[in-house]
Amino acid sequence: MSDMPFSMYGPDFPFAYDQWLQHPAGLGELPASAMGAEVAIIGAGIAGLVCGYELMRLGLKPVFYEAGRLGGRLRSVHFDGNEQIVAELGGMRFPRSSRSFYHYVERMGLKTAPFPNPLTEAAGSTVIELEGERFYAQKLADLPIIFQEVAEAYDSALEEGAQFTDLQDAIRRRDAAAIKAIWNPLVKQWDERTFYDFISTSSAFRALSFRHREVFGQVGFGTGGWDSDFPNTMLEILRVNVTGCDTDQHLIVGGAEQLPRRLWQHAPSDLNHWPVGTSLQSLNQGAPRPGAARIFRDGQTDQIAVTDTRGHTERFAAVVCTCQSWLLTTAIDTEESLFSHPLWMALDRTRYMQSAKTFVMVDRPFWKERDPVTGEKRMSMTLTDRLTRGTYLFDHGDDQPGVICLSYSWMSDALKVLPLDAQKRTQLALSALSRIYPDVDIASHIRSNPITISWEDDPNFLGAFKGALPGHYRYNHRMYGHFMQQHLPAQQRGIFLAGDDISWTPAWAEGAVQTALNAVWGVMTQFKGCCATDNPGPGDLYPAWGPVSLAP
CATH class of the missing domain: 3.50.50.60 (FAD/NAD(P)-binding domain)
Structure with a gap:
């Protein structure tokens, strides 16, 4: 089965949901009664x-x-006066390993495009700002060596603590016996230990400084910072990593x-x-x-x-x-x-994770313009230790309005804005971003009322999702x-x-x-x-x- 697309095949229950769905016999049959x-x-x-x-x-x-x-929680809200441009308040990025999910995406005739995650081609460029120090990059190698050391340390920690390559290879081959042989002992080893415990006790991170762990928490790799997950069981993070949830993510066009x-x-x-x-x-x-x-x-x-x-x-x-x-x-x-x-x-x-997002629609994707002095784009996908934490840019074409997710935050960062209305959240986000982009007047490009959400404030959800x-x-x-x-x-x-x-x-x-x-x-x-x-x-x-x- 090595020619099958990589999927979330396990590791707890290695069952091929995508194959079950695609089989000519269908899912089953019922009696006439x-x-x-x-x-x-x-x-x-x-x-x-x-x-x-x-x-x-x-x-x-x-x-x-x-x-x-x-x-x-697949909630797309249109900006007033524009039925084509949406703010994705819930799920917005879907890894290609979600083969059962994509079965329905394809069956319903929907189109997808790469999601502009940090340091991806879809993002174009990424700005990381920590403790007032700013770095501009298009790929990991453009960043200072400490970021590369952190990425390499996490890869080493996964190999040391979870036989990562062997486990992912077994998932790729859809070898249920091989998956269970590796995963079942990991369940017993890591059920009662946290993500932070996994990081801090690995030999790779022990050889580095606290600053390296801090950078990993603030910035992470793939989808962004990981520190909001530090208290969670390491099993939850291992599942995300080994099944490719944090890589090759796409958005649904429209x-x-x-x-x-x-x-x-x-x-x-x-x-x-x-x-x-x-x-x-x-x-x-x-x-x-x-x-x-x-x-x-x-x-x-x-x-x-x-x-x-x-x-x-x-x-x-x-x-x-x-x-x-x-x-x-x-x-x-x-x-x-x-x-x-x-x-x-x-x-x-x-136990549920808190999450908050704030979106605005802007006149055009102005961020693609180049600074005449530095040659850098005027604005980039941004990761920071400031209140905004993650800022994402959505380009719908040079002659179309764009969308900025001014802030995507979790847990304590999300709770900081919970009592605030959309205008105040926008004001705080613009204030934070002005310190990262002092020469960019983001507010002058805004053409909409802001759209915001705190999932823990919704009585039908009480949080964004489970965090075990x-x-x-x-x-x-x-x-x-x-x-x-x-x-x-x-x-x-x-x-x-x-x-x-x-x-x-x-x-x-x-x-x-x-x-x-x-x-x-x-x-x-x-x-x-x-x-x-x-x-x-x-x-x-x-x-x-x-x-x-x-x-x-």
Whole structure:
């Protein structure tokens, strides 16, 4: 399988989701008695829509509940007066290793382009400013030697602490046995240790100074600084690195929100049961129901009942919950007996990362102009220790407005601006950037009201995505494997979990897609369906290749 594209094949559960999706036999089939049966989907983000789309293709009727906006954290907002230019408030860069995610990007006919990450060709140029010292670069070699030493030290740390090359090669070859032989011992070694512990105890970084670790935290490599992840379990960072999440990232031309909206509207030609022209939109009479307010098991029918925020109750043989896990104990009155106490512990212990972004639309991509004295571009993708942290430039053509993400920050940096309105955030960002680019009047180019978001301030999300702490592996294992329900007591069957916070790769849309496909397998099994013998699904191979268990 060495000729297969590199994908997020494992490492916890090495299952080829992209091959399962592309197989001519399809994901499986249902008995005639199940055709048209209703399945509730709580949340119309990418996980809910992928799950609903595939269940519809199998012949079931997904019934959606959405408390906010269709699309979830794939949220593209147009600037006032311009329907072509968007601010990407949620997911905006998607690694090519997300093969299941790109299956739907391609199926929906969307175009992609390289994302302007630091030190990439798409960025053109990068400015790094730390402690008031400014560096201009187009590639790593243009930076002072300390940056190259940091990059080399991290590569060495990955080899020393995680057999990185061998593990990535096994993933590339899709060799499940080789992956598990390396990964399972790493789980036991690094579950209870932090990312910072991994860095600071590696021989490569121990041979260097604290300043090197500080530079790594502030700047990092690939997508930018890493210090907001320093408290997280090292397993989470290893997954990002080894599956290529931090490299070869693309954006969706016209906005990422197009994908969930097209899934909602798309009428597949290969439907079971439903007539040609059927879509999720048509099955739901044009729009999702209001958000779920209560989930409980109906004692008379033994089905799972969902009451929406209007007070209307419907009953279902299966329910898929794709909402943020905390909402099951806060916003939604969820009957306790639907989940085991250990699973409730896992859902409640999930820890979310804070994130804030501020965008403006400008008259043109003025940053491409050259300084007549230095020859440098007037402005570049910028990484700094100032309040803005990361500044990204989006070019739509010389004769088109451009977009600047003035600030993309995390955790404590995001909390600093949480109480501030969009105008104040913009003012602070421009003030910080003026110290890096004293000869550039960014404000004179702005042609829009700013658009900003703090995900932790959104009652439907309460954070940007999961950031697992040391010791959280067991919790993640419980949540991820919940779609395997044959050994659960009857009162806990029929309700499934999906979404990136259920996955092993939070923050990446691929994790949402993979858990959605797990739920499809679980629902299909609930209705006595099965996969083709030559195209087994995730639940068929889970007993052999599922995540390693740690001692209680």
